[in-house]
Structures are given as structure tokens and as C-alpha cells.
Amino acid sequence: MKKLYLFLWLLALPLVLPTSLSAQQRLNEITQRGKLRVGMTGQQPPFSMESKSGKLIGYEVNLAELLAESMNLELELVRIEFNQLIPSIQNGTVDLVMSGMTINMERNMKVAFIGPYVISGKSVVTKSITLAQADEAADLNQGRLRVTSLAGSTSEKFVKTLLPEATSIPVANYDLAVEALLKDEANVMLADLPICLITQMRYPDANLLTLEDPLTMEPIGMALPADDPLLLNFIENYFNALEMTGLLKELENYWFETGSWLSDMK
Template sequence: MKKFMLLTALVLASTLLSACATTTGSSTPAIDGILQNKELVVGTSGSQPPFSMTTKDGKLIGFDIDLARAMADSIGVTLSLKTMPFDQLLPALQAGNLDLVISGLTITPARNLGVAFVGPYFISGKSVLTKLDTIAAIEDASEINTPGMTLTALQGSTSQEFIETATPEATFIPARDYDEAVDLVLKDTVKAMVADYPICIISVFRHPESGLISMIRPLSFEPLGIALPKGDPLFVNWAENFLNTYQGTGRLDELKEVWFGDASWVEQLP
């Protein structure tokens, strides 16, 4: 019996030592690739002001862009931005074509099954953009849940999910980006756009003579996060520590003030 117990103990000890050795020597594919290539490849839509947007001369600017640049600077690598339609961002990340995604992306349980999330770095909520002469005020989602209501939202977004869940009686018309969605409202093709409230409010500033109006009170709770590949705990841990430090030192609040406290940058947009 004593020999059996001793043998069992030796086997357990060997297993634990082997596991520790495997953990200690394990690699982190994302970080290894970033350091080797000396670049951080970040995916964004480039069409979600003020989070990411493209200026008249083709330059990418915005809250998310500055956050991505700060992440690249923190490890001394070049930032490489890849723009693509919003609904293609997470598939590109899962396929290994991106290191991470920062694009006004709401953290949801369904998305979290396929990718890891760090954050939130911003708390948003759904709002409605419409024309003053179409709808004077909307205080509840039920007020737009009618058969005669036509609504648009970014394809593949939580705004689309919101419309389909909260307003099943309305007709949904998807948009590839927010420029197209706002244009649908301006041309009266749809009666309203559902989007995160900063995007709705900025749209009012961008078109001051068009009679656009946006709700102020959000209709939902939307925590925005940074999406990373699953299965790479060290990369996730690094991103968590970066965000905690960036927030703790007050730099995240400074960034919010730049992009949400002043809308002068609107003049740079087409």
C-alpha cells in the first residue's frame, strides 16, 4: 500500500511539473507576430463618427483610431489600420487577418463566444435619428414599432438586432455604413436610423440645415469593447493592463474630451 501511494504521488508530481513546464514555455501567437512584424494590425470600419471616420483627404481619425495608436505606441510598433464593412470585422479577426478590432463594437454574449473582449472602454446606448417634421419626439421603442415605420441600421450591428427585437412590426432596411444610413434618412427613404447615440448626435451636427433630430436619452445599454482572438490569454491580459493603465492615468478621459467634448473635427469630414 505504501509503495502504491508513493507511486501515485510520484505520478501526480510528474504530471504537475509537466503542466507547469508546458504553461511556462507556451507561446502567444498574437504577441509573437506583432513583435516579429513590428506592427499592430487593427480592424475598423472607418465610418462610425466619432469613433472612426475618414476625412476628405482619406485620413482615418477618431476616438477608436487614437486608442489603437496608443496601444501600438505602448509596445513600440507601427499601427496598421485595415478598414472594411462593419459586419466583416469579426470574421476577419477570427480568420487571423487582424490582431484586434476597435470599431464601436458592443460586447455581447453571442460575439464573446467567438472572440475575446477587453473593456468596456466606453458606455453607449441606442438612439434614433430622424427628421423633426417626421417624428417630433420618441420616448420609447414601442412608438416606432408600427407597420408603417421604415428603419435603417448598420448591417450586422447590435442596432439591427435592436430593431428586429424591439420593433418587429417595422420594416428594416440595412445600410453598409453610417453615411449610407444617414443618407437614407435625409432622402426620406426611411423614417429613422437606429445607432449609438454619439453617432446620431454627430449626424445632427454634420447636417445642421436638414432638420435632423436625435433622442438624447439612450434606449439601451451598450458597453463598447476591444475584440481580440480567442485562445491567447497573454494577449488579452496585456490589453486589459494597457486599458486599465490608460484609464487610471486619466488619458482615456482626455481622449473622450477630444472627440466628444468638441465637434470641430466635423469640418474635416466629406
């Protein structure tokens, strides 16, 4: 708890804003509203998922909670399908997005990114011992394979671009992807490594396998509007403080390594 108090103290300095409206419009709107609206799917463990009580929990949920507290704001978690997350920033539905989102050039031309706070990579979940031994994308580029992935994600793009011989099965959320895998409607679920590892942990009796090493290396970060440098600067400082106090590492260990929270999942 000492680290939490130190973190909040570091960010609880008075917020002094310049007079230029264009440089502070978003941050002004957020502070005047008294509420920080964070978009996420709520279906991407361990980044975000629903608990048995119906509350959203997860690594990025904790990050959002700490950010809102450091800004003395109420937190509103807005559940949105993955392929609508960036449009939700652009149309002002949310203030920022934290949803296991890979930072890439295509997205960075639409929104700004803070991070990465996690380095991930593409991996798979499968029942096949042979497929779980894949070393590169070419090993999965087979006409007989049915590969499910999250619609609108870099995983879906990976399947369509690098696995053209396989049948692509995009779905709205990872629960549907896992269901397709368990029912043998898909041979492979392709997703970011943390999601693959947690899926394997969630279903210990399903004989699910994953890769020893990911097929790619990808940075995961927060997406936010590109038109307010003050908002960008404040959140950069927030993540610097998280790292400086060691809280970022503690949260990473809890959500990505211990698995002690799995029993609380819905």
C-alpha cells in the same frame, strides 16, 4: 503631453514571455511581424472616419495609435465592413477590432473583449418631432416606419427583434444610412447614441432630431482573439494605464463632446 509620456513609460517595460507557445502564439506573431493590425469600418464617427486628407481619424483611431506605440509596433488600420469584423479576427486577417462594437453574449462566445471604454445605448436620428420623443421601442414599432441601421450590428438586431412592424433597411455603412434619411427613403436611422449625436452635429441645416435619452444602455469595447492570455493581459494593462493617466477621459471629451474635429471630416 506629460500624460502621454507617462502613459508610454508605464507600458514600455520589457516584454517577458513564458516558454509555452500556446500562451503566447498571437503575441509572438504580432511582435515578430512588427506591425499591429487593427480592424475598423472607418465609417463610424466619432469612433473612426476618413478625414479630408484621406487619413482615418477618430476616438478608436487614437486608442489604436497609442496601443501600437506602447508596443513599439507599426500600426496598420484595416478597413472592413462591420459584419465582417469578427470573422476577420477569427481568420487572422487582423489582430483585434475597434469599431464601436457593443459587447454582448453572442459576440463574446466567438471572441474576447476588453472594456468597456464607452457606455452607449440605442438612439435614433429622425426629422419627425413625434418620433424624437419616443421613450421606448414600442413607440417606434409602427408599420408605416422605414428604419435604417448598420448591417450586422446590434442596431439591426434591435430593429428586427423589437420593431417587427417597421420596415428594416440594413445598409453597409452609416453614410448610406444618413443618405437614406436625408432623401426620406427612411424615417429613422437607429444607431448607438454617439453616432446619432454626431450625425445631428454634421448636418445642422437638415433639421435632424435625436432622443433625449437612449432606449438602451450598451458597453462598447475592443474585440480580440480569445486564445492568447498574454495579449489579453497586455491590452488590459494598456487600458488601465490610459484611465490612470486621464488620457481616456481627454480623448472622450475631444471626440464625443467638443465637435471641433467635424471640419476635418471628408
